[in-house]
Amino acid sequence: MTQFMDVHHGMKGITADQLNQVHQADLAVEKDEGVHFERAWADPESGTVYCLSDGPSAEAVQRVHARAGHPADEIHPVPLSIW
Amino acid sequence: MTQFMDVHHGMKGITADQLNQVHQADLAVEKDEGVHFERAWADPESGTVYCLSDGPSAEAVQRVHARAGHPADEIHPVPLSIW
Numbered sequence: 767m768t769q770f771m772d773v774h775h776g777m778k779g780i781t782a783d784q785l786n787q788v789h790q791a792d793l794a795v796e797k798d799e800g801v802h803f804e805r806a807w808a809d810p811e812s813g814t815v816y817c818l819s820d821g822p823s824a825e826a827v828q829r830v831h832a833r834a835g836h837p838a839d840e841i842h843p844v845p846l847s848i849w
Numbered sequence: 850m851t852q853f854m855d856v857h858h859g860m861k862g863i864t865a866d867q868l869n870q871v872h873q874a875d876l877a878v879e880k881d882e883g884v885h886f887e888r889a890w891a892d893p894e895s896g897t898v899y900c901l902s903d904g905p906s907a908e909a910v911q912r913v914h915a916r917a918g919h920p921a922d923e924i925h926p927v928p929l930s931i932w
Contacts, residue, residue, distance in 0.1 A: 769890065771890055771892070771899055780929065781929075782929050785929050785930075785931060786931060789931050804932065805930065805931060805932040806930065806931045806932075807852065807854055807901070807927035807929065807930045807931075808927060808928075808929040808930070809854070809925040809926055809927050809928070809929075810928070810929065811926070812925055814925050816854055816899070816927070818890070842892040842895055842897050843892055843894070844890035844891060844892050844899070845891075845892070845893070846863065846864075846865050846868050846890065846891040846892075846893065847868075847888065847889065847890045847891070848868060848869060848872050848888060848889045848890075849887065849888040849889075
């Protein structure tokens with residue numbers, strides 16, 4: 767399993783409720799792909815959303831987002847992390 | 850205090866040791882600006898690094914990164930988050 771950071775653009779004005787709704791939509795279908803979405807962050811002003819996930823591949827992460835109705839614009843594996 | 854996600858490009862081939870070194874360089878000077886760098890993720894293949902921080906402003910976050918020798922290419926406030 768690899769960690770992935772994906773980025774969505776064009777979500778200007780997203781609210782906390784909407785961010786929660788799209789995250790729940792991911793959680794509802796992620797198990798089929800062996801993916802888990804851990805965290806999400808949103809900048810309503812620029813319309814940027816970042817999602818952190820674990821999964822077998824970027825394609826699997828994208829399939830979850832696509833099935834949930836919001837394909838990502840970029841997906842980067844982030845095998846290195848610090849916290 | 851606001852959370853910020855910043856992005857660095859052009860760090861192809863970054864290693865775990867190098868990611869740790871740049872993160873430690875941030876931690877060494879962050880207090881002067883009232884910033885705290887919480888986490889960092891790196892994609893050595895595309896050369897992209899993401900940093901999550903708390904701070905008073907994007908400018909303060911950038912001053913820490915600049916003093917540590919690696920100014921960010923993008924800094925987004927992320928007032929909304931889920932985890």
